[in-house]
Amino acid sequence: MINGIxxxxxxxxxxxxxxxxxxxxxxxxxxxxxHPSAEDVYKELIKEIPTLxxxxxYNTLELFADKGLxxxxxxxxxxxxxxxxxxxxxxxxxxSCNRVYDFLVDTDALTCEGLDGFVIKEKHFYLRGICSSxx
Amino acid sequence: MINGIxxxxxxxxxxxxxxxxxxxxxxxxxxxxxHPSAEDVYKELIKEIPTLxxxxxYNTLELFADKGLxxxxxxxxxxxxxxxxxxxxxxxxxxSCNRVYDFLVDTDALTCEGLDGFVIKEKHFYLRGICSSxx
DNA sequence: TATAACTTTGTAATCATTACAATTTTAAAC
DNA sequence: GTTTAAAATTGTAATGATTACAAAGTTATA
Numbered sequence: 320m321i322n323g324i325x326x327x328x329x330x331x332x333x334x335x336x337x338x339x340x341x342x343x344x345x346x347x348x349x350x351x352x353x354h355p356s357a358e359d360v361y362k363e364l365i366k367e368i369p370t371l372x373x374x375x376x377y378n379t380l381e382l383f384a385d386k387g388l389x390x391x392x393x394x395x396x397x398x399x400x401x402x403x404x405x406x407x408x409x410x411x412x413x414x415s416c417n418r419v420y421d422f423l424v425d426t427d428a429l430t431c432e433g434l435d436g437f438v439i440k441e442k443h444f445y446l447r448g449i450c451s452s453x454x
Numbered sequence: 455m456i457n458g459i460x461x462x463x464x465x466x467x468x469x470x471x472x473x474x475x476x477x478x479x480x481x482x483x484x485x486x487x488x489h490p491s492a493e494d495v496y497k498e499l500i501k502e503i504p505t506l507x508x509x510x511x512y513n514t515l516e517l518f519a520d521k522g523l524x525x526x527x528x529x530x531x532x533x534x535x536x537x538x539x540x541x542x543x544x545x546x547x548x549x550s551c552n553r554v555y556d557f558l559v560d561t562d563a564l565t566c567e568g569l570d571g572f573v574i575k576e577k578h579f580y581l582r583g584i585c586s587s588x589x
Numbered sequence: 590t591a592t593a594a595c596t597t598t599g600t601a602a603t604c605a606t607t608a609c610a611a612t613t614t615t616a617a618a619c
Numbered sequence: 620g621t622t623t624a625a626a627a628t629t630g631t632a633a634t635g636a637t638t639a640c641a642a643a644g645t646t647a648t649a
Contacts, residue, residue: 391531393528393529393530393531394528395528396526396528396534399531409566411569411572411574414575420568420569420572421568422566422567422568422569423566423567423568424564424565424566424567425564425565426564426579428563428564429559429560429561429563429564429579430559430560431544431557431558431559431581432557432558432559433555433556433557433558434546434555434557434581435586436586436589437546437555437581437583437584437585437586437589438583438584438589439546439581439582439583440549440581440582440583440584441581441582441583442579442581443578443579443580443581443582444561444564444577444578444579445578446566446569446572446574446575446576446577446578447574447575447576447578448572448573448574448575448576449572449573449575450572451570451571451572454571454572454573
């Protein structure tokens with residue numbers, strides 16, 4: 320369930336054919352708060368879908384990102400992470416445990432100088448440091 | 455030259471022994487506005503320093519990042535880029551040409567909710583879209 | 590049922606980055 | 620100015636995330 324509709328319906332609304340694998344992968348992302356990598360998603364789902372291929376996970380995540388179903392986070396350095404929450408928010412990555420946290424932020428409050436004629440498609444605000452669990 | 459002092463002196467001030475390779479690598483970053491990757495730096499310098507090793511470039515860039523001489527940009531997805539400008543500013547990456555542009559922004563204007571007890575070490579604000587050259 | 594389009598799968602590449610050990614350079618002690 | 624130890628550099632070999640690609644499976648439609 321997301322915004323009151325099923326994952327399946329949500330996929331259709333975004334123009335993605337809701338195959339079994341796609342439903343399960345999106346479900347995984349929407350229910351997770353850990354901003355998983357493709358590998359993480361694969362490890363989670365292979366338990367219940369033994370035939371799942373890692374390639375399917377990569378392809379599907381790329382498809383979701385293209386269709387605006389998930390956000391791609393270039394924050395970890397060595398692996399891409401994905402976020403099922405597409406509402407604007409910031410990210411905090413802990414240098415110690417590598418966990419990624421969400422936080423509320425309104426980047427519309429920022430003024431940017433020097434971008435005349437540039438088309439902005441995505442905004443990303445992220446912080447790096449030590450989380451409260453690791454301090 | 456940076457802030458009126460030589461690259462060599464700048465390295466010393468930051469507690470880094472100014473070897474020939476380190477001077478040349480930092481010089482490369484400070485003079486560049488292209489936010490080069492380790493590979494880019496290597497390709498640029500190998501022309502003049504035929505004995506240079508790619509490992510040296512990687513190690514040196516990591517050292518510089520640790521010592522606060524350069525910023526590490528996780529913006530490109532498939533490679534880490536480095537910025538010799540450590541003053542706060544935002545980055546814009548063009549989805550078409552992959553160039554990274556700087557722009558002025560003051561992230562102190564932002565209020566972040568949900569980070570009580572978190573230690574913030576770095577702030578990053580970046581945008582993704584199409585640059586004015588590619589529009 | 591036949592056919593084409595779409596999905597998934599597995600294996601084999603690719604490519605950035607890191608590990609590691611050997612060599613070279615630098616600086617300090619004698 | 621040697622000797623010696625520490626620091627820096629180098630090259631090769633791994634690692635690990637991601638992508639390419641082709642085969643096999645599935646679905647929808649004519």
